[in-house]
Amino acid sequence: MTKNIRIHLADDHQIIIHGIQTLLNTVPNFQVVGFSLNGTTVYEDVINNRADVLVLDISMPEKDGIEVVKEFAAKGFPCRVIILSSYDDLKLIKEIMDMGVTGYLTKQCAGDSIIEAVQAVAKGEEYFCETIREKIFSHATKNNPKLNTYKPNVNPLLTEREIEIIILIALEYSGKEISEQLFISTNTVETHRKNIMKKLKAKNTIGIVKYAMNNHLVIS
Known part of the structure; x- marks a missing residue:
């Protein structure tokens, strides 16, 4: 029997949360267990919901995604983290991945990649959407x-x-x-x-x- 993957979403736009949740709900063993609308509650929300994977917008109010990741790194990651961002700056991506994040998607490719990303990071793999992966390789x-x-x-x-x-x-x-x-x-x-x-x-x-x-x- 396939184990359910518990997913928490963090974004300050409920319409984006709804869109991602609709996509994730098409996968039988995915379970969206909660969401956060600002960065200050993300860590506790993830703990309380016992999430396996967090999809985190980098531009969160009160405490942005980078600060949230720093909090996770300081307290110990309770789950795998996928960053959802409008930015494709390689220096920023490397900084975030070095802190312990295992997935990075641009918002432009999220619709095509979010399901594959959750499946990958839940297994302990690193995941980049195609545009980011190609940009990293091109730079390398x-x-x-x-x-x-x-x-x-x-x-x-x-x-x-x-x-x-x-x-x-x-x-x-x-x-x-x-x-x-x-x-x-x-x-x-x-x-x-x-x-x-x-x-x-x-x-x-x-x-x-x-x-x-x-x-x-x-x-x-």
């Missing part, structure tokens, strides 16, 4: 002469994130450097590496690099 590989900007057909079993990891490995980034560049944990990087090796039937990192070169993901 900026001006690298070995990056092939043309995206050829690759193994359909590979996710977009796994392709990015393959490229960075082939560009000689260490696991720690990949973690820092993509704003994800080293454990997540290692999990991706193991999944990639399994999908490619590669015995080691050399096999991953060969795959990147043979499929023109990087320029040799």
Whole structure:
């Protein structure tokens, strides 16, 4: 039996809360257990509702989303946190992720990504919506002469994130450097590496690099 995922929403606009709740309610094992309209009550509301996942607007009245995250970090995270924001500034995103947040969505892509984001962070995975993920990767590989900007057909079993990891490995980034560049944990990087090796039937990192070169993901 699939365990229910208890979700708390924090936004100062009830119409946005209603819209997100309507989307989340289409998933059988999602349960929206409450909402907050200002930042000062979020921590206690999450505790009282025993939420597994918090979807938090960064622009909250009285105490903004960043202050709420700092409170969570100081007191111990009682749940997984997904930030919902109009901002796509990479410095801000890195700062928030470094504090312990595991998901980040722009409001423009929330409708397409919120369900997948909740499912991912509830399992302990980090999640970025597509526009943010692409912006982070583009910044990580900026001006690298070995990056092939043309995206050829690759193994359909590979996710977009796994392709990015393959490229960075082939560009000689260490696991720690990949973690820092993509704003994800080293454990997540290692999990991706193991999944990639399994999908490619590669015995080691050399096999991953060969795959990147043979499929023109990087320029040799």
